[in-house]
Amino acid sequence: MIWQLISVILFVTVVAAVYIREIFLLAEFLRNRSRKEGHPPALRAKSAVINHFLAVIGIFCILYGYFIEPRWIEVKVIEVPTAKLKHTSLRIVQISDLHCEMKILNENKMVEIINSLKPDLVVYTGDSLNVPQALPVFRDTMGRIKAGIGKYAVTGNDDLAVARGLDLFYDTGFHLLKEESIRLTKDGEPFFISGLRYGHSNRWREVLTKVPAGPYSIFLCHKPDLIEDLKGVNVDLYLAGHTHGGQVAFPFYGAILTLSKYGKKYESGKYSVNGITLYVNRGIGLEGKVLLTARFFARPEITVFDIKPAKQN
Numbered sequence: 457m458i459w460q461l462i463s464v465i466l467f468v469t470v471v472a473a474v475y476i477r478e479i480f481l482l483a484e485f486l487r488n489r490s491r492k493e494g495h496p497p498a499l500r501a502k503s504a505v506i507n508h509f510l511a512v513i514g515i516f517c518i519l520y521g522y523f524i525e526p527r528w529i530e531v532k533v534i535e536v537p538t539a540k541l542k543h544t545s546l547r548i549v550q551i552s553d554l555h556c557e558m559k560i561l562n563e564n565k566m567v568e569i570i571n572s573l574k575p576d577l578v579v580y581t582g583d584s585l586n587v588p589q590a591l592p593v594f595r596d597t598m599g600r601i602k603a604g605i606g607k608y609a610v611t612g613n614d615d616l617a618v619a620r621g622l623d624l625f626y627d628t629g630f631h632l633l634k635e636e637s638i639r640l641t642k643d644g645e646p647f648f649i650s651g652l653r654y655g656h657s658n659r660w661r662e663v664l665t666k667v668p669a670g671p672y673s674i675f676l677c678h679k680p681d682l683i684e685d686l687k688g689v690n691v692d693l694y695l696a697g698h699t700h701g702g703q704v705a706f707p708f709y710g711a712i713l714t715l716s717k718y719g720k721k722y723e724s725g726k727y728s729v730n731g732i733t734l735y736v737n738r739g740i741g742l743e744g745k746v747l748l749t750a751r752f753f754a755r756p757e758i759t760v761f762d763i764k765p766a767k768q769n
Contacts, residue, residue, distance in 0.1 A: 582612025
């Protein structure tokens with residue numbers, strides 16, 4: 457965690473330095489212009505030109521991060537072969553971290569996309585509201601989502617803070633998994649879905665030991681932080697959110713800040729850990745703080761998992 461905070465401080469310091477210098481260069485330009493002294497050599501120096509370039513690029517990045525990428529949903533389709541299904545397949549759609557405000561951002565578009573995918577299951581991995589007043593927006597959005605078999609959810613850390621005492625999923629059709637495992641079937645083949653509400657992560661073994669070894673098993677938890685603890689239990693697919701993919705990330709480097717105990721190790725996307733497929737979804741919404749209402753190289757995401765029988769030789 458400390459290295460993530462150092463990365464954030466370093467990033468903010470570099471950006472601030474570029475624009476502080478640009479302000480001084482602009483002030484020098486205006487001062488010399490008022491004196492009709494022309495452009496001073498300092499403004500044409502190589503370092504100044506580089507600073508001008510970085511400042512202009514930075515403005516375009518800020519505009520893109522605030523006004524384009526937060527509304528540009530990516531749909532990722534991942535095929536997951538398994539020997540645990542013989543004669544049927546499952547289509548699971550994962551969404552996470554809606555962070556609803558009173559003003560609509562991606563909610564309507566998200567519902568339209570999900571329903572067009574015709575999922576068997578829709579799963580939600582927490583962090584629902586930025587303000588309690590957005591509860592009607594969240595409930596209306598979640599209630600319009602359709603799934604052939606069912607809709608299941610767990611809560612996140614912001615649900616514990618912002619939505620304490622609120623019944624988030626009332627009349628939405630979503631089943632909140634309260635430290636439980638549920639047996640489901642499709643075409644006569646069983647599979648299990650399990651989940652933990654935020655703040656109950658220490659009960660994972662109690663919940664997952666109820667899942668027998670044979671059927672396909674899906675586990676929902678807001679954070680990816682349990683992935684290296686899950687041993688001696690049946691979990692095939694672990695679905696998490698929380699990190700937002702950093703929400704602000706760099707090409708080749710990735711997330712600056714994930715707020716995960718593993719730092720950048722499981723920042724977003726698909727991982728294979730001890731025979732378990734972990735997927736960390738980047739989420740749909742944005743943190744509620746003004747400086748965090750942007751996305752950069754971390755597009756909002758809907759993830760589709762097509763679980764299919766493994767091809768036999």
